[in-house]
Amino acid sequence: MTSTQISNRFQQHGIRHTRRREAVYRALCATRSHPTAEELRAMVLRDDCTLSLATIYSTLDLFCRQGIVRRMSMQGRADRFDSTTANHLHLRLEDTGEVVDVPDDVSRRILESVDPAILRSLERDMGVEVDEIEFSLVGRRRTEPVGLAT
Amino acid sequence: MTSTQISNRFQQHGIRHTRRREAVYRALCATRSHPTAEELRAMVLRDDCTLSLATIYSTLDLFCRQGIVRRMSMQGRADRFDSTTANHLHLRLEDTGEVVDVPDDVSRRILESVDPAILRSLERDMGVEVDEIEFSLVGRRRTEPVGLAT
DNA sequence: ATTACTGCAAAGGCTTTGCACGGGT
DNA sequence: ACCCGTGCAAAGCCTTTGCAGTAAT
Numbered sequence: 001m002t003s004t005q006i007s008n009r010f011q012q013h014g015i016r017h018t019r020r021r022e023a024v025y026r027a028l029c030a031t032r033s034h035p036t037a038e039e040l041r042a043m044v045l046r047d048d049c050t051l052s053l054a055t056i057y058s059t060l061d062l063f064c065r066q067g068i069v070r071r072m073s074m075q076g077r078a079d080r081f082d083s084t085t086a087n088h089l090h091l092r093l094e095d096t097g098e099v100v101d102v103p104d105d106v107s108r109r110i111l112e113s114v115d116p117a118i119l120r121s122l123e124r125d126m127g128v129e130v131d132e133i134e135f136s137l138v139g140r141r142r143t144e145p146v147g148l149a150t
Numbered sequence: 151m152t153s154t155q156i157s158n159r160f161q162q163h164g165i166r167h168t169r170r171r172e173a174v175y176r177a178l179c180a181t182r183s184h185p186t187a188e189e190l191r192a193m194v195l196r197d198d199c200t201l202s203l204a205t206i207y208s209t210l211d212l213f214c215r216q217g218i219v220r221r222m223s224m225q226g227r228a229d230r231f232d233s234t235t236a237n238h239l240h241l242r243l244e245d246t247g248e249v250v251d252v253p254d255d256v257s258r259r260i261l262e263s264v265d266p267a268i269l270r271s272l273e274r275d276m277g278v279e280v281d282e283i284e285f286s287l288v289g290r291r292r293t294e295p296v297g298l299a300t
Numbered sequence: 301a302t303t304a305c306t307g308c309a310a311a312g313g314c315t316t317t318g319c320a321c322g323g324g325t
Numbered sequence: 326a327c328c329c330g331t332g333c334a335a336a337g338c339c340t341t342t343g344c345a346g347t348a349a350t
Contacts, residue, residue, distance in 0.1 A: 016350085018304095019348090020305080021305090051307090054308075054340090055306055061341095071225060073225040091276070094281070110265075122252060122253075122256055126252075127292050128289045129290050129292055130289040134287070137282065138283075141278050168329095168330060202331070203332095204333075209330090211316095228315090302349100304349080315337080315338085315339105320333095324330080
């Protein structure tokens, strides 16, 4: 991802471009590990040489508010962040606290199996507006998968 | 729910019966509001006259470990707890932080629409064991529903 | 020039821990 | 009699806030 591409993406979402923000976003996009704020900071610090935790948090907050990053809250652990905003599923591994992505085609098949008519009747019956379907699997690792990214 | 019924339920799940634990469990069962630890403590204190937060937390932890209570982690807010361990859906209202239950029949229709074969192939492909499907909706309230419990 | 991003340190909220006491089996 | 549940206070972790300095438009 070039600097210009990131700039454009920020602009489209009403986010000012700064060096830190680019570094944070770039690092988050470069990994599939759904890092915590601290982990992400460590990644950024390898290239860029100052970045406080406060800035990480406020930057990630901003990204989430502007819809280019998703946040996952984990029981008793630090929040994890994901640069992919497309509605794919997560599999949470209870033993390690990791979150891994469910492959897109499988995510799509599962999400598409939910009948929109059910949701619409739910909205009507409960007097609410449903903005998002959050769907995650909880499991444990049995064998090492092949080619796990950083 | 009688004291004996609670005792039995505890025993089935390897939980010793004490006065506090009964009070906590009874209070949690009596509400549909998915209280936080503090809220639950306030409810219990109306009847029983001492109960520290530390006890609430350790009791709820125990209940969750033994599988008679479910815990929900909320971004930036205190955890909420649910006495219904059946796999029904939750609707999280972003504006208020409330969590309301999706009616059982609707929950069932949605959960049943997920093809178990997809999950099995996922387990095989990713080398994991899927223990649980966590599915929640995020939305906002539009009108007041009728008959909301405590 | 104005606005708002950044770093630092301190405060804050929620939860857990350590230890002494009291209740449950 | 033993074990563990309970209360209190203190510590802990993750996150936010306040403020002074600096960078972006």
